[in-house]
Amino acid sequence: MARRQIGLFFGSFNPVHTGHMILANYMATRTALDEVWMVVSPQNPFKKAGSLARDHDRLHLVELAIGETPRLKASRVEFDLPKPSYTIDTLAVLRDKYRDYDFTLIMGSDNLASLHKWKNADIILRDYRIQVYRRPGQEGGELSTHPSVTVYDAPLMQLSATYVRNCIREGHSVRYLVPDAVAEELEKSGLYR
Numbered sequence: 001m002a003r004r005q006i007g008l009f010f011g012s013f014n015p016v017h018t019g020h021m022i023l024a025n026y027m028a029t030r031t032a033l034d035e036v037w038m039v040v041s042p043q044n045p046f047k048k049a050g051s052l053a054r055d056h057d058r059l060h061l062v063e064l065a066i067g068e069t070p071r072l073k074a075s076r077v078e079f080d081l082p083k084p085s086y087t088i089d090t091l092a093v094l095r096d097k098y099r100d101y102d103f104t105l106i107m108g109s110d111n112l113a114s115l116h117k118w119k120n121a122d123i124i125l126r127d128y129r130i131q132v133y134r135r136p137g138q139e140g141g142e143l144s145t146h147p148s149v150t151v152y153d154a155p156l157m158q159l160s161a162t163y164v165r166n167c168i169r170e171g172h173s174v175r176y177l178v179p180d181a182v183a184e185e186l187e188k189s190g191l192y193r
């Protein structure tokens with residue numbers, strides 16, 4: 001039987017937005033992947049924790065965003081690992097736990113451009129395939145042509161979690177910037193206000 005192909009889309013998802021969902025769904029339905037797991041990272045090693053909502057709140061929003069969408073899943077695997085969240089360590093845990101699955105990384109071209117600074121980047125590039133999604137105005141740098149990297153052209157959306165957080169703080173609507181269920185929950189909970 002063919003091994004199940006899982007795409008891992010790591011992110012702070014602070015909060016998850018429509019750009020993330022377009023990317024996750026594109027990778028899950030238009031490439032050789034069987035599923036995409038959206039892995040919520042408690043703490044990106046490169047980002048300040050300052051405006052970061054609680055892990056469980058961010059995970060809940062990702063679960064709401066996914067709803068019943070086929071092939072998409074939310075993962076909390078990093079919640080039980082040391083912080084900050086080093087991707088190589090998470091990959092080792094997942095490989096060990098799911099021996100029948102093949103894991104591929106999914107990332108935006110902005111993250112590819114700084115991948116060389118990640119912990120054990122050389123091992124990540126040697127042992128894993130990486131599916132990259134072009135982010136407006138952000139090229140992936142030299143690694144775009146690495147043999148482990150495939151760059152996909154998917155619909156572009158100029159949107160960031162920072163922009164969504166700023167909208168909320170300034171009292172503007174985020175409807176359509178995030179999935180409906182996420183917009184409702186953000187309004188109800190007062191998160192990022």
Ligand SMILES: Nc1ncnc2c1ncn2[C@@H]1O[C@H](COP(=O)(O)OP(=O)(O)OP(=O)(O)O)[C@@H](O)[C@H]1O
Nearest residue numbers: 011012013014019023107108111157159160161162
């Ligand atoms: N609009 C977008 N379109 C496609 N990919 C995106 C978009 N925004 C973020 N990504 C990708 O999603 C992943 C997780 O990103 P992250 O959670 O940091 O979102 P972000 O919107 O960039 O957040 P922030 O503004 O807080 O830095 C990264 O690989 C990033 O490249």
Ligand SMILES: O=C(O)c1ccc[n+]([C@@H]2O[C@H](COP(=O)([O-])O)[C@@H](O)[C@H]2O)c1
Nearest residue numbers: 010011012041044085086087088118119
């Ligand atoms: O492993 C590393 O060294 C490393 C360095 C920078 C970022 N990452 C991971 O990359 C993912 C994307 O982060 P973010 O905040 O841009 O959504 C998140 O899971 C981080 O933990 C991982």
